[in-house]
Amino acid sequence: KKTIPQKPVNIRDITICDATAQMLEKAKRDGVETAFDRAATMKACPIGADSACCKHCSMGPCRLNAKDPYGKVGVCGATxxxxxxxxxxxxxxxxxxxxxxxxxxxxxxxxxxxxxxxxxxxxxxxxxxxxxxxxxxxxxxxxxxxxxxxxxxxxxxxxxxxxxxxxxxxxxxxxxxxxxxxxxxxxxxxxxxxxxxxxxxxxxxxxxxxxxxxxxxxxxxxxxxxxxxxxxxxxxxxxxGTPKPVAVEVNMGVLKEDMVNIVVHGHEPNMFESMLVSVSEASLIRAAKDAGAKGINLCGMCCSGAEMMSRHGVPHAGNFMSTEAVIVTGAVDAMVVDVQCIKQGLSKVAQCYGTHLFTTNYRCHIEGAEHIAFHEDKPGECTDEIVIRAISRFKSRNKPIEIPNIRNIGVHGFSHEYISYMLGGTFRASYTPLNDNIINGRIRGVAGVVGCTNPRVRHDWVHVEMVKELIRNDVLVVQTGCSQISLAKAGLMTPEAAHLAGPGLREVCETVGMPPVLGLGSCVDNSRILIACTAMVNEGGLGDSIADLPVAGAAPEWMSEKAISIGHYFVASGVYTVFGVTFPIVEETKFHKLLFNGLEEEYGLGKWGYTADPYEMARMMIEHIDKKRKALGIDK
Ligand code: SF4
Ligand code: MSK
Known part of the structure; x- marks a missing residue:
């Protein structure tokens, strides 16, 4: 045990996820440090936060002054x-x-x-x-x-x-x-x-x-x-397989004290698919039972979790900011990772609880984790071995286990193909049902809310508050990645959540029996949103380009470089995209004006927006949607 140097933090101020909060309390009692603790003690570098520094050569690094951005230049003269x-x-x-x-x-x-x-x-x-x-x-x-x-x-x-x-x-x-x-x-x-x-x-x-x-x-x-x-x-x-709607349980309560728990976290579905085969293997199930377990319980986290949840109904234990907390339960016998968004800190937490942390992809090794190489021509070799190792950890569990008794059931797995099918035939008139409902105003517009969670803001809160505000204003929300899990935990992925929607969206949801918030899968599945936008343009009545559509995007709690790439491809595709937390830019500079205005006005693309406030974020998106409705002449 060690004493964690930290500012006194009220756990309720750093997450609205009850399960994560319970585990952070336990981590504190156990003397285990998490990213939440480190974020509280490590101040973000203010120069880097504004992107006012350059380390592209050894004449620098050069630091400019965000308060006087044109007051000086780098050694080479870079502005x-x-x-x-x-x-x-x-x-x-x-x-x-x-x-x-x-x-x-x-x-x-x-x-x-x-x-x-x-x-x-x-x-x-x-x-x-x-x-x-x-x-x-x-x-x-x-x-x-x-x-x-x-x-x-x-x-x-x-x-x-x-x-x-x-x-x-x-x-x-x-x-x-x-x-x-x-x-x-x-x-x-x-x-x-x-x-x-x-x-x-x-x-x-x-x-x-x-x-x-x-x-x-x-x-x-x-x-x-x-x-x-x-x-x-x-x-x-x-x-x-293309996902179809499936009811799935989400949250840490999907772990089972009397079963061998294996959590897969990362991004690529190939290893996870093989893991699904291994945990269904009769001889391995027998081995688990021989070890005293009721069976093997496979759960996902983060994006590969979101994909497996959508395709196969595999339960999901939580998003990016819960990956350390889930190990604190003591119930995870093996956490298996491949690539992306895997905190190095997992290794330390896993050691504290005797959890096996396995890396599997040659691109990603982590000091302190054991590497069991995954090969696609013999996938079972790796995943069977992991199951065997998880069973042996189950047998030798020697720490008290505490699993938050929280599960949220919701419907996931909406591909763009399924969205067209689902709305088809019900409202069909001159255009597609989705377009019809946008034109007649029942649905005001569509918002893509995506991206990570981040300990610099209250975990899950920005996602949930913003999405609630959007649906209350008749904006249909489509989701991917960790954001989807935030909303699933808040119970908004159910058809019953329609009562939280405005009257138009509620009517559509109740008629079709769909949730007002539709989960499309992982980060790469943001491409489904691009295809859905394309279908909206091609099917008519909503303009000629993606930039004409009454749609907007947001990543309220983003943290990764991938999120910036996603945001920028939406902007370049014609979508107004608002980010929360922070934005790496000095305001009122030429580059800021280009991203936040010029790309739309001069190039006819989308544009960036920024605010950390969820209500303001929703307001900005709705204002943009209304501007597009007006331009289309459907603003009655
Ligand atoms: Fe960057 Fe120029 Fe400074 Fe080199 S000299 S670090 S390129 S600003
Ligand atoms: S996992 S990129 S934290 S969404 Fe895709 Fe979640 Fe963001 Fe990673």
Whole structure:
């Protein structure tokens, strides 16, 4: 035990998640430190928070003054706008790299499955394969699944490796939106090229005009949204099945004291899929029972958890800021991780409770965690071994267990395909039902609320308050990632939550039997929102481009570079996108004016917004939705 140096914090001020709060109290009693403690004691660097510093060469690092941004320049002469634009662009490059590498990993698996080298996975959704192939001009009529799949692989590989031309999914972009991108030379070629060029251009002494940097930054972000992320979503649907609505339990109460608990946390579904097979293996279930357990309990966390919850109804134990807290229960026999959003601090917490922390992906090792390599050609070797190790930990559990008795049931797994199907036939008139309901005003607009949780703000609170405000004002909310889990825990993923919606949205939800807040899956599944926007444009009555739609986006508690990349691809696609917590920029600078206004006014794209206040965030989004309704002439 050690004494944690910390400001006295009222746990209720740092999270509204009762389960997390209960575990933070326990952690305090147990002398265990979490990211919440570190956030309370480590002040964020004020210069970095404003992005007013540069460390791109050893003549620096150079610090500028956010209060007098044009008062000085870096040693090389770089202005505040160059410095901020370069820093921002590199966040986009890192975030886009994470999503595109994830997508490429799924595509690698797809190739090996299609070519017959890997037999442990197979194509599960042939209908989706045909649909995706057709969407990019691949002939499907009278052809075998294998032929179509191989053509699709070859075509989608260009998303990453192509050096000239437009990425394949550019064919899905509404014509007018694509026209705008072409006009400003923003259509992505291949993700590798865009990320490489952005890293080059932001090197010391290359691109030193904030507006030109922003253009390449936009092209790179689009290579994520309409490239890497979209490939990850579509190929995962083809391989593992397209989600359909399913009732799932969320929150730490999904852990079971009398079972072997395995928690999977990360982003790529391939290892998690294999884990699902391993925990269903009769011999392993028998081994668990022989060890005195009632069985093996598999749960997810964060984004891979969100994907498995949507596809297979696997229970979900919590979002990013609960990953340490869940180990504090003492009930987790193994936490298994792959890539992204895995706090290094998990290792220490796991050691305190004797929980096994296993890394599985060659890209991600963590000091203090044990690495059991996952290979897709023999996936069970890794996941069976983890189950065996979890069983042995169950047998030797020697610490008191405390599981918060909280579970929230909700409906998850709304793909864009299902949203059209669900609303189909009920209100159909001149346009699609969703468009009809927006035009007739029952639904005021659509908001995508996504992203992480962050200990710098009250955990879950900003997400929940903002979404409640949106639905109260008849805005249909679609969600992904950790935000989806915040709302699920708050009980808004149920059809019964319709009573919290305004009268128009409530009527639609009650007629169809759907929740006012629809969960679409993980971070890469934000691409489903892009496709839903495209469908809204193509189906008519709501303008010619994504920028015309009465929609808005938000990441109220964001923390990762991936979130910045997502935000920027929504902005570059034409969506007003508001971030909370903090924004790495000095206000009233030229770069700030470009992101927060110029991209919309001069380029016809979307724009950025920022406020930490959930009610103000909702107000800003609704105001934007109303502005778009007015421009469309549907503001009655
Ligand atoms: Fe300073 Fe310029 Fe070097 Fe950046 S690139 S650290 S602003 S000298
Ligand atoms: S896991 S990027 S904390 S949503 Fe995708 Fe959650 Fe944000 Fe990671």
């Amino acid at each position: 505040i706008d160059t410095i901020m634009a370069r820093n921002f662009a590199r966040m986009v490059a890192a975030g886009a790299a994470a999503h595109t590498d994830h997508g490429m990993a799924m595509l690698d698996l797809f190739r090996e499955v299609v070519s017959g080298h890997i037999k442990e996975y197979r194509i599960k959704d042939v209908q989706k394969l045909d649909m995706v192939a057709q969407s990019i001009g691949i002939e499907t009529e009278g052809r075998t699944t294998e032929d179509i799949a191989m053509d699709l692989y070859k075509e989608l590989e260009r998303t990453y490796t192509q050096v000239e031309g437009e990425i394949p999914f550019a064919k899905r972009v509404p014509e007018k939106t694509l026209e705008t991108w072409r006009k400003y030379d923003m259509v992505p070629r291949g993700a590798m090229r865009e990320i490489m060029e952005l890293m080059h251009r932001t090197h010391m002494g290359v691109d030193q005009h904030y507006e030109n940097i922003t253009r390449q930054c936009s092209r790179t972000a689009l290579a994520d949204g309409w490239g890497g992320s979209m490939v990850a979503t579509e190929i995962s649907d083809i391989l593992f």
